Amino acid sequence: MxxxxxxxxxxxxxxxxxxxxxxxxxxxxxxxxxxxxxxxxxxxxxxxMIDEAPAIPLMIRTDGRIEGSDRLAGWLGLDKLPEYLSELDGGAGKGLSKGQLTELTELVRKAQKTAAPFRMALTPPGSQRSLALRGVLADPQVSPGGAALVWVFDFSESESELSRLREEAARARGDFGALVGLIEAAPMPMWFRGRDTQLKLVNKAYVDAVGAANADAAVEKQAELIEAVDGLTAAQIAGQAADKNLPIERVVSTTIDGQRRAMRVSDLPLGSEGVAGYAVDIEEMEELGRQFRAFRDAQRSILDQLSIGVGQFDGERKLVFANQPFRRIFGLNSGAVAQNLEFERLLSNARENGKTPEVRDFPEWRAEHTAWFASDETQEEAWPLSDGTHLRVVAQPMPDGGLVMIAEDRTEQLALSATRDTLLRTRTATFDSLFEALAVFAPDGHLQLWNRSFAGTWGLDPELLDAHPAAPELLEAIAPNLEQPKQAKSIGEVIRAATLDRKEQAGRILLYDGRTLEFAGIPLPDGNGLLTVLDVTANEQAEAALRERNKALEAADEVKTRFLSNMSYEFRTPLTSIGGFAELLEAGIAGDLSDQGREYVQAILESVSRLTEQVENVLDLSQSEAGLLPLAKERIDMMPFVTDVVRARETSINAGELTLDLRGSKASGKIEADPRQLGRAIGQLLDNAIAATPKNGKILVDVSKPKGVAQIVISDSGAGMTKQELARALDGQGDEKRQGLGIPLSRQLIEAHGGTLEIQSQKNAGTSAIIRLP
Known part of the structure; x- marks a missing residue:
């Protein structure tokens, strides 16, 4: 197909x-x-997953039937899960208790009817398991018809943990309460800030410090205890501590109760909770610190003024202070303290500068001296230095482990001590070599020092003095040697006056052997008294001889006075008679005279006049030397008075063909003087000048008053005199031109007026006589 x-x-x-x-x-x-x-x-x-889940579902239908896992039966202590809810009460300590089952049944029914969820916690009887039940109305897709779904959780471990947490929470609440009470009772202000750095909690000390009514008021007002420093408030600094999560501590000053107080403020961050803070009042500590620093500075200032060197070392054997003598003694520079020079280094530097003794093992010597810091006893040493300085060093350990080292230059003190010993030996030798007998008595009367003459002068046994006897014992030994033993009391009074009364007192006493002692008490600067004794026997004998001689001189002076009075009469009477008879012969009373007779009479008159003048000079000189020259003072003008004296010699000046220069004015003033005697003194000097000046010579007479003293200068242009000739003229043994007693008499007359006569002469340059009168 x-x-x-x-x-x-x-x-x-x-x-x-x-x-x-x-x-x-x-x-x-x-x-x-x-x-x-x-x-x-x-x-x-x-x-x-359901079997391994921490929760087991249990389905409960409306008719009471249940559906669940056998795990749940094990949790309830049953062998297997029953068919109905009411059978969960297994009895005999299994399943649920009646009360638990009743409560569960009521909750299930309520959930089935109202769809209200429920929670329940139970512990099956006889079990340590804790179960938590959470029931809800089952979803229709899971179980239609209004069944209830119950989730069963085993929270046994959670329950233990919860129990532990409850205990810890209770303990924490107790600790927190105690901590809050402690913070509230704390004497220092404390506070807590939230994350926004706002105050949340303050204690009572904080409230009192800011002067708020209570803690709530302080928090509400955000009353800050600490003032802003450098533009930063306390809240800002707390924020910095929170941001850095580091505590911040600072010392600030704030006002509390009207007083400025130093506070040490600490801000402690507490993580996300906030920042806690507290303030400790350190005003007393700061004051103590200030006082300590002031005391230390004052102490160091005082130490700087001492001539003794002081150095301070801390516990680490470092130099923290050295005054100027200490630095000078050890050759330290000014920065040695700032450099914190160590003790060992100081000794080494001192050795280099030749400031420590010469020792064979220097490190060992230094270690021995470093051990001073650990010693509990004061150390003292003598440091002979190579330059001849002798230091006395004292080390004083300090409680903080440091050391105070004191260095004193004893060179001068040792030299003074040697000098003192020499002086003491010299004093002893001097005491022993003095002719005076010396003894030093203490204020309590005991004999301290004496020389070798003291015992022999008082006739004491030297062994008695070696015992340093008291004054009463010594006087008791002296009393038998006195002519009047009771006079020993006067010696004690002299000793007491010198030692206790601090007065000099003297006395004289006669010894039994005929010697005369003169003693005196002299207070010494050291509080002792010196008794000096001198044998004045020879002085007494000499004084007696002088008294006898003085009496003989007084008698001779009286004879001299009588002789001068008689001679004044015996000389003047014959001269007056001779002059009177010669004047009668010249007047022709006895008849006319031949020319030769008149010459003889004129010669007699001139001789009488000259002899009269010489007699007057001799008598005045004798009276002046004997202090018997009478002065009849009166107020005289110097210039007219001298002028009259000069004019009286006008004939002699013209006869000698001399030139006279008389100077002066009324400014020479007036003086108090005897016109006759002062005129004779000036005339004698003027006559000598006329006689010594050759023809055509010049004589100057100047009257002045320099420096308020009247002065008369008589000078001539004659041959002048040598020093030997001037000396003879002042003694009244002048040559033919300056014969007689003119110059000595003038000097005596001028000195009798309180003045002086000065003769200045130079051979072949003339002579000047300067008279000064007050």
Whole structure:
């Protein structure tokens, strides 16, 4: 049978469709098979997951039947899960208790009726397992007809953990309460800030410090205890601590109760909770610190003023202070303290500068002295240096492990001590070599020092003095050697006056052997008294001889006075008679005289006049030397008075063809003087000048008053005198031109007026006489 092409095409299409349908059916069947297998696997996996899940589902239908896993039966203590809810009460300590079952039944019914979920926790009787039940109305796709689905959780471990957490929470609440009470009762301000750095909690001390009514008011007002510093508020600094998660501590000043107080403020970040803070009042500590620094500075300032060197080392044996004498003694520069020079290095530098003693093993010596820091006792040493310096070094360990080193230059003191010893030996030698008997008594009256003459002068036994007896004992030994033993009391009074009363007192006493002793008590600067004794026996004898001689001189002076009085009468009376008779002869009473007779009479008159003048000079000089020259002083003008004296010698000046230069004025003033005696003194000097000046010579008379003293100068241009000639003239032994007693008499007359006479002369250069009168 043959088919047409069209039929063949139709059949081909049909076969193709059939093949495609068969293939699709096979693919669909394969897909369903795979899906079924996947569903089985998913169901098995879901069942396994439910078995391994921490919660077990329990389906409770409206008729009370239940569906669940055998795991749940094990949790309830049953061998297998019963068919109905009411059978969960297995009795004998299995399943649920009646009360638990009743409560569960009521909750299930309520959920089935109202679809209200419920929760329940229970512990099956006789079991340690804690179960949590969460019930809901089951989804219709899970169980249509209003069944209830209850998920049962085993939270036994969670319950233990919860119990533990409850205990810890209770303990934490107790600790927190105690901590809050402690913070509230703390004497220092404390606070807590939230993450926004705003105050959340403050304690009572904070409230009192800011002056708020209570903590809530302080938090509400955000009352800050700490003032802004450098433009940063306390909240901003707390924010910095939170951002850096690092605590910030600072010392600031704030006002509390009207007083500025120094506070150490700490901000402590607490993670995400906020920032805690507290402030400790360190004002007293700061004040103590200031006082300590002031005391230290004052102490170091005082130490700088001392002449003793002081250096301080800390516990690390480093130099922290050295005053100027210490640096000078050890040759330290000004930067030694700033460089914290170590003790060992200081000793090494001192050795290089020759400031330590010469030792054989210096490292060992240095180690021994470094051990001073560990010693409990004060160390003292003497350091003789190579340059002759002697140092006294004292090391005082300090409680902080440091050391105070004191260095004193004893060179001068040792030199003074040696000088003192020398002086003491010199004093002893001096005491022993004196002629006087010396003894030194202490204020209590005991004999301290004496010289070798003391015992012999008083006639004492030297062994008695070696016992340093008291004054009463010494006086008791002296009394038998006195002419009047009771006079020993006067010696004791002198000793007492010198030692206790600090007064000088003297006395004289006669010994039994005829010697006379003169003693005196002298207070010494050290509080002791010096008794000096001198044997004046020879002086007494000499004094007696002088008294006898003085009496003889007084008698001779009386004879001399009487002689001068008699001689004045005996000399003047004959001269007056001779002169009177010569004048009568010249007047012609006895008749006319020849020319030669007149010459003789004239010569007699001139001789009488000259002799009269010489007698007057001798008498006046004798009276002046004897202090018997009478002066009738009156107020006289110097210039007119001298002028009259000069004019009286005008004839002699003209006869000698001399030139006279008289100088002066009324400015020379007035003086108190005897016109006759002063005129004689000036006249005598003027007569000597006239006699010593050759023809055509010059005489100068100058009257002045320099510096308030009247002065008369008489000078001539004569031949002058040598020193020997001037000395003889002053003694009244002049040459033919300066004869007699003119110069000595003038000097005596001028000195009787309280003035002075000065003679200046040079050979071939003239002579000058200078009279000065007050």
């Amino acid at each position: 043959e088919f047409s092409p069209t039929a063949m095409i139709g059949i081909g299409l049909l076969l193709a469709v059939w093949t495609a349908a068969a293939a699709w059916m096979m693919i669909a069947a394969s897909t369903k098979a795979r899906k079924a297998e996947g569903s089985k696997k998913a169901a098995r996996r879901m069942a396994r």
